[in-house]
Amino acid sequence: MAPARWGRTTRHRRGPAHALSExxxxxxxxxxxxxxxxxxxxxxxxxxxxxxxxEMLG
Structure with a gap:
């Protein structure tokens, strides 16, 4: 799986719990x-x- 790009750093996907902790x-x-x-x-x-x-949906 390709790494996710967040801001200026590249972090590997480790799941939602890890992302939330960060x-x-x-x-x-x-x-x-x-x-x-x-x-x-x-x-x-x-x-x-x-x-x-x-408005956009009409």
Whole structure:
């Protein structure tokens, strides 16, 4: 199986539990999550996203 590419490093696939452990241990994840949440809210949040999807589907 080919290695997965995450960010700048290559990690071998070791299953969801390993991926979750690495995610929880990454100190940058909460900061990035907060940044993405703020950006989504600034652009109208989930309601706007749902509206755009419905618009595209007709």
């Amino acid at each position: 995610l929880v241990a990454d100190e940058g994840v909460p900061r990035r999550s907060a940044q993405l949440r703020a950006e989504a809210r600034a652009e109208g949040g989930a309601a706007r996203a749902a509206g755009l999807v419905e």
